[in-house]
Amino acid sequence: TLAGYGPAGPAVVERFAARLGLAAAPLPWHTRRQPVLDLAAALGGLLAAAGKVALDVGLLAQTEVGEVSEGGAGRGGSSAMPHKRNPVDSILVGAAARRGPGLVGTLFAAAGQEHERAAGGWHAEWEPLLDLVHLAGGAAARTARMLTHLRVDPQRMRANLDATGGLPMAEAVAARLAPALGRAAAHDLVRRATTGPHFRDALLADAQVRAHLSEADLDAALDPRAWLGSAGHLVDRALAYGRSGS
Template identity: 50%
Template sequence: MSTCERAVRTPDREVRVARGALFDPLFGGDRVAARLDDAAWVAALVAVEVALAQAAAAHGVIPAEHAEAIAAVDLDVDPAALGAAAVEGGNPVIPLVRALRAAVGPEVGPSVHPGATSQDVMDTAAVLLTGWAGEVLLDDLRGAADAAARLAAAHRGTPTMARTLGQQALPTTFGLVAAGWCTGLDRARTRLAAVLSGLPAQLGGPAGTLDRLPLPVAADLAARLGLADPGVPWHTERTRIGELAGALGVAGGACAKPATDVVLLAGTELGEVSEAAPGDSSSMPHKRNPIAAVTARASARRAPGLVAVLLAAMDGEHQRAAGAWHSEWETLADLLRATGGAASRLRTSLEGLTVHPERMAASVPDGAGTGRAGELVDAALAARP
């Protein structure tokens, strides 16, 4: 993100206050949220405008020296002032373009935002931000899956009771339980990585016809930002956003499953696992709560509702959605925070998880076998991406 940050200065850049300085660390969303704050949004918007000018200059739409001047601008943006100025037009791109034009002066000003519309810049900036936050999210999903894999290998033959519908069923091994966690996390991460890598830039102009730009400018814009070629403009064709929402929701669910198991297995009556840094109670000092797993579940539970909002926003009217598109911006950022928080807190839980084999063995009948649990663990670990 450093390349983009060089294009814009904001008064509170050092503070990095995201949506919730009180709750982001608690629910694990602080690392993701740091890449989604107001200053990051402004940096992404400016980065898109700079890349657009450079792509337009490369294809003769604006003078090359104008693109150089736009790229060199040292813009001082107050996100609060930009937000207030965005009210009239309904998005922050309109006042940002005015500020950029004023910053580069009257000669270069007309070359700012060539052939684009506000949605082009907002959508492409949102994709950029998603990629920045996605790096953190994928790292935590990988970390959680790796921790589950280590537990699976270490406890390949550790007997425990499987439980179905809340009742004891047949013996299994804790290694196979952890291998199931690992498999789900790996599948979710692989799918999310594929969706993230395919997210394209957006460029269509006022009505999605590119009437003021040569066709190659869109692909050039995407390449400069490290995004996929958009091909046809996708102003009101939101399947990519729907796919992203689904992949994030599935990732949240993949985190919720092991977190739920940890909460149950750490209960006093079972005591089969415990977290490395369990949480205290303000009124019951004897309690040692599996708080990382608890907060992972809490974050994951927010995801389905946010996914639903993004899916409901797919029915944009004609060539510009009236409200549906606008509803995506904060919802997508919140979904990234929720899923990212679930992955982060689960990683903390699993990396510090202590297994108590003696408690597990206490519920297993003497001489009972565990089927082919060990072989299944081996197969699951061998198949990891």
């Protein structure tokens, strides 16, 4: 401890930190737990972010959705079903993410420590902090591999959209009718058209729709490729932010 070095204690700390290429702590570390809490929060946040990606990949990889699958030769095979490919990375990253909050909570619960040296609180940090480091490192590596080899099936995505009969594009149709009919009236008109089994046919059969939208206009409104909003811009911003290392 610094007390053990007498007046030379701070100088020893500074020289030791310089030797290791580290910043010298401004105060004794024994009950100063904020650096540990900052690390725990960062690791917990990393696990949460990786877990979100893993959850979406796992959901999109379900047989009834089938829009993505994990790649990588020899990965995800089933011992019982020869054709099956299990999303193993997304499953394991999701499992790690579920453990994160409990470990972070333990570290925060242990942060209130007695006087100048803890009687149990400091020691309670060791294993959960080590577990967090291991989990976060493993989750980051698995997420990187999962995304590097991710297989995306645009045809299946389009088939899933087409199976809805155009209903996800109800907002786009209402937006095109709103300037002529008003927002509320356009919303109600489109809502009524969604109650039947054939959304496009119901819209074409409505005189108010035909008065303001041609068949070509309606097909353009029902095309999901034309209703991406700010998605492209946001993707570009996210990629630029990631590449900048900010």
